[in-house]
Amino acid sequence: MTDQSSLLSSTDKPTMSKGIFQICLAMLIIPAIDVCAKTLGRSFDPIEVTFFRFFMQICLLLPLVIYNRLWVIPPGTLAIQCMRGITLMIATFCFFWAIQHLPLAEAIAIFFVQPLILTGLSVLVLGETIRMRRIFAIIFGLIGAMLVLQPSFVIFGWPALLPLISAVSMAFYMILTSRISTVAHPFQMQLVVGLVAVTALGLIMILGQLAGMPGTSFVMPDISHFKWIIGMGIASTIGHIFIVFSTQNAPASVLAPFQYVEIVTAALFGYLFFNDVPADTTFIGTFIIIASGVYLFHRERVVVREMAND
Numbered sequence: 001m002t003d004q005s006s007l008l009s010s011t012d013k014p015t016m017s018k019g020i021f022q023i024c025l026a027m028l029i030i031p032a033i034d035v036c037a038k039t040l041g042r043s044f045d046p047i048e049v050t051f052f053r054f055f056m057q058i059c060l061l062l063p064l065v066i067y068n069r070l071w072v073i074p075p076g077t078l079a080i081q082c083m084r085g086i087t088l089m090i091a092t093f094c095f096f097w098a099i100q101h102l103p104l105a106e107a108i109a110i111f112f113v114q115p116l117i118l119t120g121l122s123v124l125v126l127g128e129t130i131r132m133r134r135i136f137a138i139i140f141g142l143i144g145a146m147l148v149l150q151p152s153f154v155i156f157g158w159p160a161l162l163p164l165i166s167a168v169s170m171a172f173y174m175i176l177t178s179r180i181s182t183v184a185h186p187f188q189m190q191l192v193v194g195l196v197a198v199t200a201l202g203l204i205m206i207l208g209q210l211a212g213m214p215g216t217s218f219v220m221p222d223i224s225h226f227k228w229i230i231g232m233g234i235a236s237t238i239g240h241i242f243i244v245f246s247t248q249n250a251p252a253s254v255l256a257p258f259q260y261v262e263i264v265t266a267a268l269f270g271y272l273f274f275n276d277v278p279a280d281t282t283f284i285g286t287f288i289i290i291a292s293g294v295y296l297f298h299r300e301r302v303v304v305r306e307m308a309n310d
Contacts, residue, residue, distance in 0.1 A: 019250025020258055026242035027261040029235050031269045034104055036232035037096045038274065043225060045215045046097040047201060047208075049232075052221075053092060054197035056233020061191040070188040077180045081189060084176045085196025088240075091169035092197075098162035103277075104270030108263055109286040110163035111170075115259065116141040116292065118171040144288025147281050178247055186244035190237065260290045 033053070040049045065071060073081065098107045180189070208216025221229060246255055263286055270276035 015249045019246040019248070019255060022242045022246035022249065023255045023258045024261055026239045026246065027259055028265055029239040029242070030262055031104070031108070031266040032235040033232055033239065034095070034099055034108075034266065035269050035273050036228045036235065038099045038104065040225065040228050040232070041096065041100040044219055044221070045217060046093060046100060047205060047216060048218055049096050050089065050093040051198060051201040051205070052229045053096075053232050053236050054089070054194045054201070056229060057190060057194040057237045058198060060233055060237045061187055061194065064187045065191050068185070068187065070185050070191075073188065073192070074180075074183045077184050078192075080176050080180050081184065081192040082196050084173055084189065085193040086200065087169045087173040087176065088193055089197035089200060091166045091173060093201075094162045094166040094169065098159055098166065101156045101159035102163070104274065105263065105267035105276060105286075107163045108266040109289065110160065111167045112260065112263060112286075112289050113141055113144075113164065114167035114170050114174075116289075117167055118174055121171050121175060141289050141292030144285040144292060147285030147288065177244060181244055181247045186241050186248075189244060190240055193240075260294075263290070 037049050037053065040052070044052075095107065095111065102110075177189070205216045205218055207213075209218070267276075
């Protein structure tokens with residue numbers, strides 16, 4: 001007779017592998033968003049680039065939502081879906097603003113304290129307990145971030161702090177996503193995100209121009225810009241849909257280490273498109289951040305297995 005636990009593990013493995021494959025695909029795709037955004041940033045303010053990113057997401061997803069009849073929002077999820085839109089909008093805007101000043105790899109290296117921040121927020125927001133080993137992992141990860149941040153702050157000034165703000169917002173976004181990823185369809189979730197972000201950004205630009213605020217102007221793109229706008233929309237839509245699908249197939253503790261694939265791709269894209277060569281401290285700090293994050297999620301999996309065996 002087959003043991004029930006072995007049966008469950010054998011049926012879970014294909015799903016787990018699928019989730020890992022999906023998160024890796026997402027991390028390979030997402031740096032393309034930053035390449036498009038950094039290129040568009042030469043002609044547009046960051047707020048307008050962010051507007052284009054979410055506007056294209058709406059254009060791509062609306063036909064899919066209509067075709068699949070996904071317009072009915074599951075009860076109790078509307079507020080969370082709207083909050084996802086606001087948090088992802090803030091994360092995207094701050095990161096797009098950051099990469100106008102910082103090399104792509106350094107901005108992403110600073111941003112990747114996000115899993116560590118996510119762990120801290122899980123204590124404050126979700127009331128989870130945290131053990132000393134996890135506290136030490138977070139501390140070492142933050143030390144790694146400081147190694148990247150310190151020379152960047154000296155060279156680039158306050159924009160070096162923008163990836164940190166983006167990381168905090170993204171951590172909240174991931175918490176909200178995990179709460180409803182098994183209830184709401186990914187197409188619907190990302191369409192609502194786009195609608196919320198475009199509405200908020202549109203109002204900010206209109207009110208900003210009326211008030212004469214710098215950085216809120218709207219410049220009509222020409223033909224040469226549209227290939228980057230469309231590319232950014234396609235990459236962001238596909239990448240974030242893969243993220244949502246991956247959270248349906250595997251726990252966050254399994255997926256988190258694979259998010260670091262993005263740093264490698266970002267460094268490569270930064271060199272190929274912008275001739276960015278990361279500083280030595282960026283390599284050292286990035287290694288510490290990755291090591292801390294991987295250890296953190298390794299310990300989480302150990303704790304889960306220990307609880308399952310009790």
